[in-house]
Amino acid sequence: MKDARGQPGLCPRKGTGKNSMSRGTDTREALLKSGTAEFLAHGFERASLRVICANAHVTTGAFYAHFKKKEDLFCAIVQDDLTAYLGHYDSLMERMRNNMQAPSDNEVEIMDYLVERRDLFRLLFDCSAGTKYEGFKERLIAHFEKSYQDLFDAYAEEPVDHDIVCVVVKMKFAQYMELLYGDYSKERVREIMERLQGFTQAGFEALTGTTIKSPG
Numbered sequence: 001m002k003d004a005r006g007q008p009g010l011c012p013r014k015g016t017g018k019n020s021m022s023r024g025t026d027t028r029e030a031l032l033k034s035g036t037a038e039f040l041a042h043g044f045e046r047a048s049l050r051v052i053c054a055n056a057h058v059t060t061g062a063f064y065a066h067f068k069k070k071e072d073l074f075c076a077i078v079q080d081d082l083t084a085y086l087g088h089y090d091s092l093m094e095r096m097r098n099n100m101q102a103p104s105d106n107e108v109e110i111m112d113y114l115v116e117r118r119d120l121f122r123l124l125f126d127c128s129a130g131t132k133y134e135g136f137k138e139r140l141i142a143h144f145e146k147s148y149q150d151l152f153d154a155y156a157e158e159p160v161d162h163d164i165v166c167v168v169v170k171m172k173f174a175q176y177m178e179l180l181y182g183d184y185s186k187e188r189v190r191e192i193m194e195r196l197q198g199f200t201q202a203g204f205e206a207l208t209g210t211t212i213k214s215p216g
Helices: 017-046 049-056 060-066 070-098 106-116 118-126 136-155 162-181 186-208
Strands: none
Touching (some): 017 049, 017 060, 017 118, 049 060, 049 070, 070 106, 070 118, 070 136, 106 186, 118 136, 118 162, 136 162, 162 186
Protein backbone atom coordinates (compact mmCIF):
# COMPACT_ATOMS: atom_id res chain seq x y z
CA MET A 1 0.00 0.00 0.00
CA LYS A 2 1.29 3.54 -0.84
CA ASP A 3 0.88 6.56 1.36
CA ALA A 4 -0.66 9.93 0.34
CA ARG A 5 2.61 10.91 -1.38
CA GLY A 6 2.74 7.71 -3.42
CA GLN A 7 5.36 6.06 -1.22
CA PRO A 8 5.08 2.54 0.13
CA GLY A 9 3.40 2.52 3.48
CA LEU A 10 1.96 0.20 6.08
CA CYS A 11 -1.60 -0.99 5.78
CA PRO A 12 -3.68 0.68 8.50
CA ARG A 13 -5.06 -1.56 11.18
CA LYS A 14 -8.77 -1.94 11.42
CA GLY A 15 -10.20 -0.37 14.55
CA THR A 16 -11.01 -2.64 17.43
CA GLY A 17 -14.62 -3.17 18.34
CA LYS A 18 -14.25 -0.87 21.35
CA ASN A 19 -12.66 1.92 19.31
CA SER A 20 -15.30 1.59 16.61
CA MET A 21 -18.04 1.92 19.21
CA SER A 22 -16.32 4.99 20.64
CA ARG A 23 -16.06 6.60 17.21
CA GLY A 24 -19.71 5.78 16.55
CA THR A 25 -20.74 7.42 19.81
CA ASP A 26 -18.60 10.47 19.06
CA THR A 27 -20.15 10.78 15.60
CA ARG A 28 -23.68 10.53 16.97
CA GLU A 29 -22.98 13.12 19.66
CA ALA A 30 -21.44 15.47 17.10
CA LEU A 31 -24.53 15.14 14.91
CA LEU A 32 -26.86 15.77 17.85
CA LYS A 33 -24.94 18.91 18.79
CA SER A 34 -24.70 20.20 15.23
CA GLY A 35 -28.34 19.35 14.55
CA THR A 36 -29.50 21.23 17.63
CA ALA A 37 -27.70 24.38 16.48
CA GLU A 38 -28.98 24.14 12.91
CA PHE A 39 -32.59 23.44 13.92
CA LEU A 40 -32.57 26.33 16.40
CA ALA A 41 -31.16 28.69 13.78
CA HIS A 42 -33.43 27.74 10.88
CA GLY A 43 -36.21 25.45 12.08
CA PHE A 44 -36.59 21.84 11.02
CA GLU A 45 -37.91 22.43 7.53
CA ARG A 46 -35.22 24.90 6.48
CA ALA A 47 -32.37 23.14 8.27
CA SER A 48 -29.69 21.81 5.92
CA LEU A 49 -28.54 18.24 6.35
CA ARG A 50 -25.37 19.15 4.45
CA VAL A 51 -24.60 21.93 6.95
CA ILE A 52 -25.37 19.66 9.90
CA CYS A 53 -22.89 17.09 8.62
CA ALA A 54 -20.25 19.69 7.74
CA ASN A 55 -20.41 21.29 11.18
CA ALA A 56 -20.24 17.84 12.79
CA HIS A 57 -17.21 17.04 10.58
CA VAL A 58 -18.82 13.89 9.25
CA THR A 59 -19.96 12.69 5.84
CA THR A 60 -23.59 12.28 4.85
CA GLY A 61 -22.81 8.57 4.70
CA ALA A 62 -21.89 8.67 8.38
CA PHE A 63 -25.16 10.49 9.06
CA TYR A 64 -27.21 7.74 7.42
CA ALA A 65 -25.35 5.13 9.46
CA HIS A 66 -27.04 6.64 12.53
CA PHE A 67 -30.31 8.15 11.26
CA LYS A 68 -32.61 7.21 8.40
CA LYS A 69 -33.74 10.80 7.80
CA LYS A 70 -33.46 14.34 9.12
CA GLU A 71 -36.58 13.97 11.28
CA ASP A 72 -35.01 11.01 13.09
CA LEU A 73 -32.18 13.32 14.17
CA PHE A 74 -34.65 15.92 15.45
CA CYS A 75 -36.54 13.25 17.40
CA ALA A 76 -33.32 11.90 18.89
CA ILE A 77 -32.46 15.39 20.13
CA VAL A 78 -35.76 16.01 21.92
CA GLN A 79 -37.42 12.72 22.82
CA ASP A 80 -35.54 11.55 25.94
CA ASP A 81 -35.60 14.91 27.74
CA LEU A 82 -39.22 15.46 26.74
CA THR A 83 -40.27 12.07 28.11
CA ALA A 84 -38.43 12.85 31.36
CA TYR A 85 -40.11 16.27 31.63
CA LEU A 86 -43.61 14.88 31.11
CA GLY A 87 -42.92 12.22 33.73
CA HIS A 88 -41.78 14.89 36.22
CA TYR A 89 -44.80 17.04 35.48
CA ASP A 90 -47.35 14.22 35.83
CA SER A 91 -45.70 13.09 39.08
CA LEU A 92 -45.89 16.63 40.43
CA MET A 93 -49.58 16.96 39.60
CA GLU A 94 -50.32 13.61 41.23
CA ARG A 95 -48.58 14.70 44.43
CA MET A 96 -50.48 17.99 44.41
CA ARG A 97 -53.78 16.15 43.98
CA ASN A 98 -52.95 13.95 46.96
CA ASN A 99 -51.94 16.77 49.29
CA MET A 100 -51.94 20.38 48.16
CA GLN A 101 -50.92 21.57 51.62
CA ALA A 102 -47.75 19.47 51.79
CA PRO A 103 -44.63 21.67 51.78
CA SER A 104 -42.82 20.96 48.55
CA ASP A 105 -40.56 22.60 46.04
CA ASN A 106 -41.58 20.21 43.28
CA GLU A 107 -42.74 22.96 40.94
CA VAL A 108 -39.51 24.85 41.50
CA GLU A 109 -37.61 21.70 40.53
CA ILE A 110 -39.72 21.35 37.39
CA MET A 111 -38.89 24.93 36.42
CA ASP A 112 -35.21 24.23 37.12
CA TYR A 113 -35.49 21.36 34.64
CA LEU A 114 -37.05 23.62 32.01
CA VAL A 115 -34.49 26.39 32.40
CA GLU A 116 -31.59 23.93 32.15
CA ARG A 117 -33.11 22.71 28.86
CA ARG A 118 -34.21 25.95 27.27
CA ASP A 119 -33.06 24.75 23.85
CA LEU A 120 -35.27 21.65 24.09
CA PHE A 121 -38.45 23.66 24.50
CA ARG A 122 -37.45 26.26 21.94
CA LEU A 123 -36.98 23.42 19.48
CA LEU A 124 -40.39 21.99 20.31
CA PHE A 125 -42.27 25.29 20.38
CA ASP A 126 -40.58 27.21 17.56
CA CYS A 127 -38.69 24.80 15.30
CA SER A 128 -40.70 21.57 15.01
CA ALA A 129 -42.91 22.33 11.97
CA GLY A 130 -42.60 19.41 9.58
CA THR A 131 -41.95 16.84 12.32
CA LYS A 132 -44.28 14.72 14.41
CA TYR A 133 -43.85 17.34 17.14
CA GLU A 134 -45.51 20.06 15.06
CA GLY A 135 -48.30 21.60 17.16
CA PHE A 136 -46.59 20.44 20.36
CA LYS A 137 -47.36 23.69 22.22
CA GLU A 138 -51.11 23.27 21.66
CA ARG A 139 -50.98 19.62 22.73
CA LEU A 140 -49.00 20.53 25.84
CA ILE A 141 -51.53 23.20 26.81
CA ALA A 142 -54.34 20.66 26.34
CA HIS A 143 -52.43 18.27 28.63
CA PHE A 144 -52.08 21.06 31.20
CA GLU A 145 -55.80 21.82 30.99
CA LYS A 146 -56.75 18.21 31.70
CA SER A 147 -54.29 17.84 34.58
CA TYR A 148 -55.35 21.15 36.17
CA GLN A 149 -59.01 20.25 35.74
CA ASP A 150 -58.34 17.01 37.61
CA LEU A 151 -56.44 18.95 40.28
CA PHE A 152 -59.18 21.51 40.88
CA ASP A 153 -61.91 18.88 40.84
CA ALA A 154 -60.02 16.87 43.46
CA TYR A 155 -60.45 19.73 45.94
CA ALA A 156 -63.67 21.46 44.90
CA GLU A 157 -67.09 20.39 46.16
CA GLU A 158 -68.27 20.17 42.53
CA PRO A 159 -66.53 20.21 39.13
CA VAL A 160 -64.82 23.54 38.48
CA ASP A 161 -65.88 25.64 35.50
CA HIS A 162 -63.67 24.50 32.63
CA ASP A 163 -63.37 28.05 31.29
CA ILE A 164 -61.78 29.10 34.59
CA VAL A 165 -59.35 26.19 34.33
CA CYS A 166 -58.39 27.28 30.80
CA VAL A 167 -57.70 30.83 32.02
CA VAL A 168 -55.52 29.53 34.87
CA VAL A 169 -53.59 27.26 32.51
CA LYS A 170 -52.92 30.05 30.03
CA MET A 171 -51.70 32.28 32.88
CA LYS A 172 -49.43 29.50 34.13
CA PHE A 173 -48.15 28.80 30.63
CA ALA A 174 -47.41 32.49 30.04
CA GLN A 175 -45.43 32.45 33.31
CA TYR A 176 -43.38 29.51 32.10
CA MET A 177 -42.74 31.15 28.73
CA GLU A 178 -41.57 34.39 30.33
CA LEU A 179 -39.09 32.50 32.49
CA LEU A 180 -37.93 30.31 29.60
CA TYR A 181 -37.46 33.05 27.03
CA GLY A 182 -36.56 35.91 29.36
CA ASP A 183 -33.03 36.82 30.34
CA TYR A 184 -33.20 35.23 33.79
CA SER A 185 -30.49 33.20 35.47
CA LYS A 186 -31.38 29.85 36.96
CA GLU A 187 -30.99 31.35 40.44
CA ARG A 188 -33.33 34.25 39.60
CA VAL A 189 -35.93 31.86 38.14
CA ARG A 190 -35.82 29.78 41.33
CA GLU A 191 -36.27 32.90 43.47
CA ILE A 192 -39.27 34.02 41.40
CA MET A 193 -40.87 30.56 41.53
CA GLU A 194 -40.45 30.37 45.30
CA ARG A 195 -42.08 33.79 45.70
CA LEU A 196 -44.96 32.73 43.45
CA GLN A 197 -45.82 29.53 45.32
CA GLY A 198 -47.99 31.28 47.91
CA PHE A 199 -49.63 33.39 45.24
CA THR A 200 -50.39 30.28 43.18
CA GLN A 201 -52.18 28.51 46.02
CA ALA A 202 -54.14 31.63 46.94
CA GLY A 203 -55.05 32.02 43.27
CA PHE A 204 -56.37 28.47 43.12
CA GLU A 205 -58.72 29.23 45.98
CA ALA A 206 -59.83 32.63 44.70
CA LEU A 207 -60.37 31.68 41.07
CA THR A 208 -62.28 28.50 41.84
CA GLY A 209 -64.30 29.86 44.77
CA THR A 210 -63.15 26.96 46.92
CA THR A 211 -60.83 26.34 49.85
CA ILE A 212 -58.18 23.82 48.90
CA LYS A 213 -58.15 20.75 51.12
CA SER A 214 -56.96 17.21 50.71
CA PRO A 215 -59.50 15.12 48.79
CA GLY A 216 -61.26 12.22 50.43
